[in-house]
Amino acid sequence: DVPVVVxxxxxxxxxxxxxxxxxxxxxxxxxxxGPASVADKIRQAVIEVDLTDQSESISESYTYTLxxxxxxxxxxxxxxxxxxxxxxxxxxxxxxxxRLTYNLIPGGxxxxxxxxxQLSAETIRVSGSEAALENLGDTLSIGTxxxxxxTKNTSVTFxxxxxxxxxxxxGVTEVTADISFHGLSIKELTVTDIQSINIPEGLSxxxxxxxLTVTLRGPTGLISKxxxxxxxxxxxxxxxxxxxxxxxxxxxxxxxYSALGTVxxxxxSAKIDAE
Numbered sequence: 001d002v003p004v005v006v007x008x009x010x011x012x013x014x015x016x017x018x019x020x021x022x023x024x025x026x027x028x029x030x031x032x033x034g035p036a037s038v039a040d041k042i043r044q045a046v047i048e049v050d051l052t053d054q055s056e057s058i059s060e061s062y063t064y065t066l067x068x069x070x071x072x073x074x075x076x077x078x079x080x081x082x083x084x085x086x087x088x089x090x091x092x093x094x095x096x097x098x099r100l101t102y103n104l105i106p107g108g109x110x111x112x113x114x115x116x117x118q119l120s121a122e123t124i125r126v127s128g129s130e131a132a133l134e135n136l137g138d139t140l141s142i143g144t145x146x147x148x149x150x151t152k153n154t155s156v157t158f159x160x161x162x163x164x165x166x167x168x169x170x171g172v173t174e175v176t177a178d179i180s181f182h183g184l185s186i187k188e189l190t191v192t193d194i195q196s197i198n199i200p201e202g203l204s205x206x207x208x209x210x211x212l213t214v215t216l217r218g219p220t221g222l223i224s225k226x227x228x229x230x231x232x233x234x235x236x237x238x239x240x241x242x243x244x245x246x247x248x249x250x251x252x253x254x255x256x257y258s259a260l261g262t263v264x265x266x267x268x269s270a271k272i273d274a275e
Contacts, residue, residue, distance in 0.1 A: 045064040093129065108149075
């Protein structure tokens with residue numbers, strides 16, 4: 001018995017992954033019978049596969065050449081074998097670099113102009129069928145960054161999720177986004193003027209919360225000027241029912257301070273009674 005050895009020839013395209021390490025053979029050895037003077041020279045059954053311009057997986061039968069230990073053909077006219085051809089399967093898949101992106105939602109006085117997001121990995125390399133990679137496009141979104149939920153420079157980690165049929169060749173399964181703000185400051189204001197709106201007919205509202213702390217963020221020069229009187233704080237009681245509950249307060253800013261945003265507002269407590 002001599003082993004079947006696959007030799008690959010030709011130039012491989014950088015756009016494809018040739019999984020030659022996991023080649024499948026229906027026969028891994030060939031049994032040779034013949035004069036010892038010839039048979040003893042045979043050390044391998046060599047299959048030659050040309051990968052030039054090969055863009056699809058290979059699944060076909062090949063004839064082989066009986067060779068010595070150096071890979072040189074042996075005159076095998078007196079040799080018989082138990083197999084004439086060997087079927088070979090090699091997976092060939094398209095590879096592609098995907099640019100990692102994110103969905104940035106402005107909020108709390110921060111936007112793309114005053115926020116820097118640095119990803120720990122800018123791209124990943126994947127493989128898959130032509131159709132699967134075509135559907136995937138050239139970018140992959142790792143998730144959403146809502147700036148209204150982030151009050152200071154921080155890092156957020158996202159897992160990389162790929163559709164079925166796509167393989168991540170880089171081994172990078174997580175990406176860290178370093179988020180930093182520039183030229184922004186945070187200011188807390190205490191508001192006492194809280195307005196109730198959309199009170200259901202037949203009900204009355206008593207605000208238990210008398211003072212509300214509002215945290216604003218925006219350009220340093222602008223935020224230093226804002227006062228509680230520049231804020232309009234409202235509580236919407238649409239759908240409210242009798243009882244004591246907490247409600248979300250909405251903060252609005254005048255045109256002069258439109259570049260500022262709210263990053264944190266405490267809920268408002270209120271008692272609802274029937275009139």
